[in-house]
Amino acid sequence: MVEIRKPIQVAEAVRLVMEHVTKLGTEIVPLENAYGRVLAEPIIAKHDVPPFDRSPYDGFAIRALDSEGASGNNRLPFHVIGEIGAGHIGDRPIGEKEAYRIMTGAQIPENADAVVMFEQTVESGNGFTLRKPFEVGENISFKGEDCKKGEQLIEAGTLIHPGTIALLATFGYAYVEVAIKPVVGILSTGTELLDVADELEPGKIRNSNGPMIRAQLDRMGISYKSYGMAADELDTCAFVVEQALAETDFLITTGGVSVGDYDYLPAIYERLGAKVLFNKVAMRPGSVTTVAALDGKLLFGLSGNPSACFTGFELFTRPAIVGMMGGTNPYMPRMKATLGEDFKKPNPFTRFVRASWGFTEQGVVAVPAGFNKSSAVSSIARGNCIIVLPSGTRGFATSDEVDILLLGSELGVSEWTL
Amino acid sequence: MVEIRKPIQVAEAVRLVMEHVTKLGTEIVPLENAYGRVLAEPIIAKHDVPPFDRSPYDGFAIRALDSEGASGNNRLPFHVIGEIGAGHIGDRPIGEKEAYRIMTGAQIPENADAVVMFEQTVESGNGFTLRKPFEVGENISFKGEDCKKGEQLIEAGTLIHPGTIALLATFGYAYVEVAIKPVVGILSTGTELLDVADELEPGKIRNSNGPMIRAQLDRMGISYKSYGMAADELDTCAFVVEQALAETDFLITTGGVSVGDYDYLPAIYERLGAKVLFNKVAMRPGSVTTVAALDGKLLFGLSGNPSACFTGFELFTRPAIVGMMGGTNPYMPRMKATLGEDFKKPNPFTRFVRASWGFTEQGVVAVPAGFNKSSAVSSIARGNCIIVLPSGTRGFATSDEVDILLLGSELGVSEWTL
Known part of the structure; x- marks a missing residue:
């Protein structure tokens, strides 16, 4: 029977x-063990990023109004009152026609509202001259321009990848709640x-x-x-x-x-x-x-x-x-490819064919990885995707458009769409 | 200066x-530690796969010639002389009008050259009858049809992924030479x-x-x-x-x-x-x-x-x-995508924009992952690819075709083509 x-x-x-x-359920792990886990809590910005106005370049922090009227024929002079390396802060607010020498990533000193790059100045003695006016805010990375305190940046259920680790580190998540x-x-x-x-x-x-x-x-x-x-x-x-x-x-x-x-x-x-x-x-x-x-x-x-x-x-x-683990993207990413080889055998069932996709002048082309019976082992060792051929009575020919599912992709997708 | x-x-x-x-250089590791390593030796088929003719179905192994002339009006009877489960072998060759009951994966007994699926038979007593003739070789997985002894299947320099492990196990690679x-x-x-x-x-x-x-x-x-x-x-x-x-x-x-x-x-x-x-x-x-x-x-x-x-x-x-490690596919896979959002800022240098790609009705669409200054951290935590925008004096608009590089892909590609 x-x-x-x-x-x-x-x-x-x-x-x-x-x-x-x-x-x-969930557990708490140290950040250094969090790679590859699934976040069980959202990542919330614990402070603004950047946490302070800062210089994106090496140069001089000035008051923009002091540069008004500068031109090639009317270079305006500034007096440098000190230097601010990244991680340091200025001793005092700057005054009229004063400037701090400032390094990339350093906090903008009080009263300054523009940064002049070294290459835009001619240095002389303990100062420099400028040949163009600067606008308020020019060359400044503003507090909170990347993210604002309290903002939810990443949802629970997301896989923790290297970029996620950078964000967790930024906000001081020395420990992270992840799925067991x-x-x-x-x-x-x-x-x-x-x-x-x-x-x-x-x-x-x-x-x-x-x-x-x-x-x-x-x-x-x-x-x-x-x-x-x-x-x-x-x-x-x-x-x-x-x-x-x-x-x-x-x-x-x-x-x-x-x-x-x-x-x-x-x-x-x-x-x-x-x-x-x-x-x-x-x-x-x-x-x-x-x-x-x-x-x-x-x-x-x-x-x-x-x-x-x-x-x-x-x-x-x-x-x-x-x-x-509560992961919200459990499925293989899908896309379209051009079939690179005939696949003539029709099947009453959906057929999953181990294959290699590559980017060519014809766009994304997927080629079956060889012998394709269910008992095959050699084809499993080759290729980086699975071609999905719908059930039916016809075979498929070179250049047909087919669906492929990507294997070994760090991030999946949220829905099964085939 | x-x-x-x-x-x-x-x-x-x-x-x-x-x-x-x-x-x-290289080292030898046990197979169970080989996942993720780079092969330092090619995988050679140490024997045929399958190693013997075998049955791909549960059914009866027969001599095809004994089924000649079978039809709905002329059902031909076979006598079952035993059963061969997977991993077992038949005690003796089959003779005229004899058959072995045989299971999926079991070795075809001597003299048999076709397999009849259960559903193609009517069982009766210690035998069954057939209503159609079978061809020599019908429903048999032949020795060596997947790979032949001595064939080089995978090259040195390939990343060992789960499919590679299956192939290594098949050929008895209990230890594998991999790159240090x-x-x-x-x-x-x-x-x-x-x-x-x-x-x-x-x-x-x-x-x-x-x-x-x-x-x-x-x-x-x-x-x-x-x-x-x-x-x-x-x-x-x-x-x-x-x-x-x-x-x-x-x-x-x-x-x-x-x-x-x-x-x-x-x-x-x-x-x-x-x-x-x-x-x-x-x-x-x-x-x-x-x-x-x-x-x-x-x-x-x-x-x-x-x-x-x-x-x-x-x-x-x-x-x-x-x-x-001698890996032959070190680069991120590349493909084309439709830009899902304007990116107006031109740049004299090639710009790499962290982004998310997804498959939509418009095909592959890539959307920048948010704030995109070099100091940004929030965008690194989002997305699964990098959009590559060529240098030049113009910005890019929604629907422009752009190159993307896939992040977190298990297998890379052999050439840098941008």
Whole structure:
């Protein structure tokens, strides 16, 4: 008896997964450990930036009114009363025809309202002359021109990248409230699996999905517990799954989700009382991708086929993990590209083709990364995007416009739009 | 006296930096630590993939010739002699009208040359019947169809990403030869700098460049030694620079590279006998970016202005670090976008504008991330790309086509093309 499964569309599968995501709460970390985390609080400007009027150049701070009437024929003289390096402040306000020598980033002294760059002056003795008038505010970086105290600059739910770190440092966030990261359990199932260090044996292959998923999690900065490889034996698998669920926040299994005689994950979900969100998606590769929910935890049953496993992770697992951290941009960025090569095989399901995009004279061109069956492993190692070919009865030809999803992009997007 | 510096073009600066990069050699790491490293050896297929003919479906392995003449009116019977789960092999070759029940991924038994899916059969007793003939090779994943033994699949110099890990695991690379990573020294200079945890003081700002650069290195998986902050004092700075050079492979300083009275980096380079590759680049922000070379090590003098510092790192420092590891794709990916907002200020230098790109009905649209002076910090925290506006006398308007460089992209490109 073959079980008949009803495939659902990818967008619907994404929606179901995200609907079942449970957030894990927040914690406080020192700024130096905050890179790559998801902000759990907004970044609020704690003061104006710049915090004071300052000089954007090396030059002289003057009163603009003292420069009125200056010209090539009427150079006006200024007396330099001191020097202000960055981090220092002037001793006293400047008076008529007085100036401070001032360095980039230094605070404008009292009464000054313009900065003259060195190259606009002729220095003489303890002063200089000018040949043009300056306007009030000329060459001044004003207090608050970058941001104003109290302004909300970055929303909670944003990934902390290097630019975010600069902003947090500016406002003295020595500690930052971030989302707690889930600990993910990984279990590879399949009697055919050997360890990486094992010699090949007849009928067997090395486990590539386990190491690949660990790297997909490494890329996200997410830690994991590896439960190794389980042979296709129901009680053993069920025992390991239960143990993993007790010890982790999220479980990824590979293999065992099809309808074969030794595909035990469906039986394990049933035994545990997990709610199966879907067990068939209208996509290639990865149509057998199965996701279940139990006590607020998600169980991802990814295909044992490497290409299918990779794609299932990027489409569903990664967004779910980002979602558990309250991340507001969990999806791969999408754009259009020109197909660089024929892809003639039509498919009743949406097809995700591992590919390389590059910028050429024809604009963005995406070329399939090679052998593209769901069992393929070589194409996963090549390329930087996934071409998405809609389901239908026709193939695709060179120069067709197609959608691509960018892999390995630091910042994602907020909506799934395919 | 103001020193007059001769600006060079960005492409020339990139070329000069890359020309002075010294590679650090290679080391062997376990596969589980290989993510994010640069391959120092090519990945060679150590065996065919798949390593044996295998079944891509759950079904029955048969001899195609036994199905000749099958039709709806003439269902042909097969006798099932056993079952082959993935990882197992058949006990004996199949004979006339015999079949093995076979699972996805299992090795095709001897004499079989086609697989019939369960749904194409009617099971009866210890056998089944067929209603159509099968061709030799139908539904078989052939040995070597993904890759052939001896084939070079991935070149040395490639970044190891999750897909690469899958391929390495497949071929039993329990250990991988990768490029040694440089240790980078970071020194922030400037008397105006406070630590992140300090209260603001008149004339002072918190050091944001140091934490930002640490995060830019974290993002690359590169370790660093932080030499804190040095006040603008020549002997102190020179001492710290010498110490850092002795202890690290690569030095990044921020601030002190302009022509102000306290900009000591030029003097320090001279004192050390370092060869200054350039000290002015025709770009905004970051025109004062200075790079020097000494005894095979590069010294990056980035601007103290946050936006300029960020941009200088992404344009020059990051590619140099990737280059030290023999990485063949050190540059940010480039593409075209529609400008989403006017940018009216013309500039005699190439302008790099921090921005956000997104995919809309108008295609890829890039919008500047806000306040865009070189001293800006808020805009660095926003956005996912840099708009590149060529130098000239005109501004740019909404809907103009512009180049953008993608930030935070796992895989870069091999050439600088702007």
